[in-house]
Amino acid sequence: MEESKTETNLYRGHVAKRLTREEIDKMLAQNSRLVPEFSAMQLEKNAKKYWDLFYKRNDTRFFKDRHWTTREFEELLDLEKEHGVLLEVGCGVGNLVYPLLEDGLKIKQIYACDFSPRAIDFVKSHKLYNPEKIIAFQTDVTIENCFSEIHIPVNVVTLVFVMSAIHPEKFERVIKNLYTVLHTDGVVLFRDYGLYDMAQLRFKPGHKIAENFYMRQDGTRTYYFSVDEVQNMFQSAGFETISCLYVERRTVNLKESIDVPRIFVQAKFKKS
Template sequence: MAEIEEFTCLTKQLSIEDKTRLEHQNTRLVTDYKAQLLEKDARKYWDLFYKRNETRFFKDRHWTTREFTDLLDFECATKRTLLEVGCGVGNFIFPLIEEKLNFYIIACDLSPRAVEILQKNPLYNEEYVRAFHTDITTEDVLDKIEPNSVDIVTLIFVLSAIHPDKFLSTLKIIYKLLKPGGIVLFRDYGLYDMAQLRFKAGHKISDNFYMRQDGTRSYYFSVEFLSKIFLESNFEVVSATYVHRRTINKKENIDVPRVFVQAKIRKPV
């Protein structure tokens, strides 16, 4: 199994079959009542997700230091503070801890069950990591983290799980937590990703926002829209690009295209 990544400012070109799939999704949308329940019960669905899967679903993200070289700033003598939003069971933070990078890590997640699983990991030690449950779309997090105290915020496959109506308010909360000159490292699902195209009718909530079978939700970002919401939240966009990945297994005749969006964002000094 081989993986090939290509970085580009261009979105995926849709085939006639892809366009037909997207049009079919509009024939039956999630009802307003169901959409409201999904929002109200978002924490419950993620708790159930981690109850079923525990640590088995996501792989540890050893690729993050390769893709985000800001994590490897060895010239910084002082310990930096890193906030991971949507930490899940620690697939991002524990590889960083294993590499002994000079961070104090704050980790938070909507799911109390995920945080509980994370805290049971043998690598969890509150000398260098603190994890807690919170809803990042509310200002409750400001009671647990000092404003202007965080050097780096990571948003790795988490903003897509939040309702689009709350994107701006969420980013403005993150803006308050970051130090001037602090950065956001972002990666999430990109527009026309394979997962988006595979949704059947009855799963679309609104433009580029979908309900999965398990009740969790996912938004698919364009580079333009992502840049727009960060700019509206007073950030500077340092870089934003599509990541086109192909997972290839010639023996089994598998060639799976994926699309992600990756960005580096800065709070102005």
Template sequence: MSVTGELDSLESSPASPHKSSGLSERTLTSEELEKLRNDRVLVSDFKQQKLEMDAQKNWDLFYKRNTTNFFKDRHWTTREFEELKNCRESQGQKLVLLEAGCGVGNCIFPLLEEDLSIFIYACDFSPRAVEFVKQNALYCTERCLAFQCDLTKDDLQTTIQVETVDVATLIFVLSAIHPDKMQKALEQIYKVLRPGGIVLFRDYGLYDHAMLRFKSGNKLGESFYVRQDGTRSFFFSREYLAGLFQQAGFETLVNEYVLRETVNKKEGLCVPRVFLQSKFLKSVPSLSPA
């Protein structure tokens, strides 16, 4: 089974008896350090360019193979991110959410079921994923608008008015974007967020077990790898992620590693997972003194 199939499918359920959060990254064993030090061969420039050109096709093929069955529904988002409730209550109005990289709707449909006072913009790189969202029985255009969008080049403001979104979620999305284009995606989200709006972020952290399982020949760059199916994954450090958001104009509210152990009793495996869970604010402009 590929890295994608065996490990990435576990990201949807953060609750675990072996969970901790903090500022420190995971400590590597001497064997793991040696493996990373020795993994210096990068995928050729030609193949890297082709992977970038075929990025949308590779994700479309991923959803063709797996349809809606790969990831579990993310019923944990309101527990992990209280802003999904508080932002609406503090405004005294319907919460407007942007789910950037919605996939087949594993995050948005639990939210639509749980909260009747929410409107969700849901976009994804993959046209096939967007079609799966629209085919879901819970999809209703009065409460949700799904559309295809490449955050690295398409203009979000074609669909969403500037400064009208209360909360944007980036859950296991930014890691799939080439590092050179991450900044553009964040700048797009910044424009449609209202002042005081928040980005809720969860993604792969540095030294996650999935990162250490990549074999030689899969490395694209520092902390950046390609899977067997052609999809790519970046593994974030706190410092790198904070720098990206700060350059896009955001303030950091929370930026912590979530360290977990995923146990497979059948195979007798216990593997360390590392995620980054963060919150970033679009500040309210201060009023100039009269």
């Protein structure tokens, strides 16, 4: 059967997944009932509250520690060799920073920031927290001067499952802020949800806010990226692309008989 114009648009610029007929119908059904404009505005207004409630409910148990980061991003290992400075944006409860320290990586200085004050409290309560080495602070990375706590140039910024929680209209401001805080030749390490990831296809009508942007049941939000979009955003802000690609993984939980494919965008960008 010949593809309609709408169906063709669903495939464009994406090579990780070609949608089935059933998946196309799910995507089109999402457009039948969008989040009302007023509700969408309230979600934006109360974004910090929803993330604080998220950490209140889940404590430190929700996200698994990310022991995979040095396998995917060798630039983290270079921090030790070059006595570099790390900034983790959207640090949550420390699921990226503390595994690095547990694995023995010696980093000169670590900055860790999050939108949620409660998340920062968890970071500071960790047994490995050392205020002389780790400066953890609450901030909103979508506004100017958000990194006022940082007084030295940063060599590596990690941006792992962070941008997807931010309103798309604010992506440009976030990337400009990262460019400002980075040292010359500093890099941003990016990983986030890819377009047509399993989680995106599961949203029911009434959860879509805008194109590829959705509301979860708990009031937090998530966006799904294409590689072209990510690369264009960073290059427009003055970054040079080192790599930008889709990575396909699986979420496996044998206890609950879960084994599903996932799609992420993984990228590295260098400050020119």
